[in-house]
Amino acid sequence: MAHHDPTLKKASHRTRSQAAEQRRVVAGTVIGTSIEWYDFFLYASAAGLVFSQLFFEPMGPQAALLVSFASVGLSFLFRPLGAFLAGHFGDRIDRKAILMVTLIGMGAATTLIGVLPTYDSIGIAAPILLILLRILQGVSAGGEWGGAVLMSVEHAPVDKRGLFGSSPQVGVPLGLLMASGMLALMSVVAPGEAFLEWGWRVPFLLSVVLIGVGYFIRHGVQESPVFAEIAQRREQTRAPVARLFGGHLLLVLVAALVFAGNNAVGYMTTGGFIQNYSTNPEGAIVLERGPVLLAVTASAVVWLVFTLVAGWLSDRIGRRSAYIIGWCAQLVGVGTLFPLVNTGQVGLLFLALAVLSVGLGLTYGQQSAMYSELFPASIRFSGVSITYAIGAILGGAFAPTIATALLQATGTTLSITAYLAGMTLIGLVATLLLRDRTGIPLGPDHEEEQAVSPLYGSGRKARA
Known part of the structure; x- marks a missing residue:
């Protein structure tokens, strides 16, 4: 008669339970971040397509576009x-x-933008309210990423942190795909003037449904095991931000430049510049809005795939090596972007965005795991969130504005190419300044090891 070991049965049950929770975490982070970035990118795409006309038109076409x-x-x-x-x-x-x-x-914030009256209806109050709602989006986005990253990476097996960590990263191309896809759909449902009158509002109003879905899914996800252990020991840091800047300021700045190199280039599409550049009636090339939005949507699929590839690859060869490959690919994408877009052919525009998206994915998928491995457990949320936010300011924040100003000042896209290539090289140099910490223990028992600076030339323990 066979005897069953109850210990093995319990261990097997725990393994299945952990695997199920890991799947819930991945689903929660992917869906939640996709909805957040759908909202965020929807505004950016609309800024290039309609906001300059509906909210900032009295400034004149060029100034309105810059302000938008x-x-x-x-x-x-x-x-x-x-x-x-x-x-x-x-x-x-x-x-x-x-x-x-x-x-x-x-x-x-997104839903309220969908019901906001235009300048013609309420005058100067319209752009003021639009900007206030955009600020609320910015505050929300600043808090979203770090939490999603730590939920996914701290739940992950050590040898799959890169892959698990790519789940919140996938939310970016998925958000772009949904935002561009909805705008493309509405440009067909409500073509021409109808799009300006009411068609653009529908994707914003859809956000209220998506938020309900995201809330339901996230509600069932357990707290991060690392934070749960810290809380159980009652070891929460009283002033995590002060500790972060007191002992890790240089690390924050260097790691922020890693993200800036990716973010500046990514905001050529997520920030709406390419959409406006290729459809502007007064520009060098004039394509139909619908096909351009479909090309952006399709390129987001490429970005999504290579974001996952980057996370998986970083588990195999290390975060640093995966990044170096990604920067080389991104430089190729930057170099081919405008020569292909300037042909005025939708097919070649898609090819340009697809090639660019390969590099964007390969310099983004491993970021969650890399950032999580840079900071001690007790200040990790502050570390990854603030580093990401600073990188976004240095990178994508004003990339569409800079690109527009460069084009207006020089009359050629070569100046934009030089700017994007420079940002890519900055990202590469910042990556080379960081030691690879792939697989470092993340729990509170290893704070001593985690506090050693990963910056080359600084092997000391960071000041608490």
Whole structure:
């Protein structure tokens, strides 16, 4: 008669339970971040397509476009506020609760934009209210990313952190895909003037439904095991942001430049520049809005695939090596972008965006795992959130505005190519300044090891 070992049965049950929870975490982070970035990118795409005409038109076409793109970047200045608040309360109180707050804040702002009267209806109050809602989006986005990253990476097996960590990263191309796809659909349902009158509003109003879905899914996800262990020991840091800047300021700045190199290039599409450049009636090339949005949507699929590839690859060869490959690929994409777009052919525009998206994915998928492995457990939420927010300001915040100003000043896209290539090289140099910490223990028992600076030339323990 066979005897069953109850210990083995319990271990098997725990393994299945952990695997099920890991799947819930992946689903929660992918869906939640996709909805957040759908909201965020929807504004950026609309800024290039309709906001300059509906909210800033009295300034004149060129100034209105610059201000419209500047309103996209303005929200980035408020991301650090969201990151500071989320980091402080996430390291001290609860990481899961922060994700709920950011999800609701972003959705409320997006839905309200969908019902906002235009300049013709209420005058100067219209752009002021639009900018205030964009600021709320920025605060929400600043708090979202760090929480989603730590929920996914701290739940992951050590040898799959890169792959698990790519789940919140996938939310970016998925958000772009949904935003561009909805705008493309509405440009068919409500073509021409109808799109300007009411068609653009529908994707914004849809956000209220998506928020309900995201909230339901995230509600069932357990707290990060690392934070749960810290909380059980009652070891939450009283002033995590102060500790971060007191002992890790240079690390924060260097790691922020890694993200800036990716973000500046990514905001050529997520920030709405390419959409406006290729459809502007007064520009060098004039394509139909619908096909351009479909090309952007299709390129987001490429970005998504290579984001996952980057996470998987970083588990195999290390975060640093995966990044170096990615920077080389991104440089190729930057070099081919405008020569292909300037042909005025939709097929070649898609090819340009697809090639660019390969590099964007390969310099983004491993970021969650790399950032999580840079900071000690007790200040990790603050570290990853604030570093990401600063990188976004240095990178994508005003990239569409800078690109527009360069084009207006020089009359050629070569100046934009030089700018994007420079940002890519900055990202590469910043990556080379960091030691690879792939697989470092993340739990609170290893704070001593985690506190050793990963910057080359600084092997000392960071000051607490």
